Amino acid sequence: MVKTVIFARVSTSLQEYDRQVSELTTLSKSNGWSIEAVFAEKISGAKSNKERTELLNMISYVERNHIDKVLVTELSRLGRDTLQVLEVIEMLNKKKISLYIQNYAIETLTQEGKVNAMSQFLITILAEVARMERKTIRERVESGYNNFRANGGKVGRKAGYMKSDETMKKEYAEELRLLKKGYSLRNVSKLTHTSVNTLRKLYDKFC
Structure with missing residues (x-):
């Protein structure tokens, strides 16, 4: 039987990785693979x-226990820095351990244990595109701020301005309701169009 481990990651302590583990467990069962261990972390993939x-x-576990595959829901769960991700894949390849990426249904090694050149190429491209997208977004935000300031604008609230707790509870009643029900910050943000930073402040203050 093919021996696998699940690896899941979310970026903040307020997010949950249960969905990732559930999806990969279903994947393993449908393929007749055994799950030997689950590793999950709450940390930025840019680390x-x-x-x-x-x-x-x-990495230490799969090496000691002769694991065949590492399962992730998407490449970004392994990390967001291209070089760091490729470093991990290279370590796994040397140990003849395949990385299976669920959302693209590709893996890094063939059934014979050889490097899958096409998947390796795609993984490199995907990781680099993701890195470039994050860089572009940061640059656009910074450019917008700089242009605003150059035209006399001031970023942030007016000095001395602060909403009362009651005002915030009324203004963000729906957001707080969803947060208290256990919805993740990202899902609440999608539902309410409120920024994740604002939701994080609401969670820390009222939940």
């Missing part, structure tokens, strides 16, 4: 590999 304890634990 270096050496800063990610669970990732290092997973």
Whole structure:
């Protein structure tokens, strides 16, 4: 039987990785694979590999226990830095351990344990595109702020301005209701169009 481990990641302590684990468990069962362990972490994927304890634990585990595949729902769960992601994949390849990426249904090794050149190429492209998108977004935001300031604008609230707790509770009643029901910040943001930063402040203050 093919031996697998599940690796899941979310970026903040307020997010949950249960959906990732559930989807990969279903995938394993449908393919007749055994799940030997589950590794999950709450940390930014932009962190270096050496800063990610669970990732290092997973790599150590698969090496010791002769695991065949590491399962992730999408490449960004493994990390968001192109070089860091490729470093992990290279380590797994050397140990003849395949990385299976669910949303693209591709993996890094063939059934014979050889490097899948096409998937390796796609993974490199996908990781680099994701990195470029994040860089572009940051640059656009920074450019917008700089242009606004250059034209006499001031970023942020007016000095001394602060909403009362009661005002915030009324204004963000729906957001608070969803947060208290256990919805993730990202899902609440999609439903209400309120920024994740604002939701995080609401959660810390009222939940």
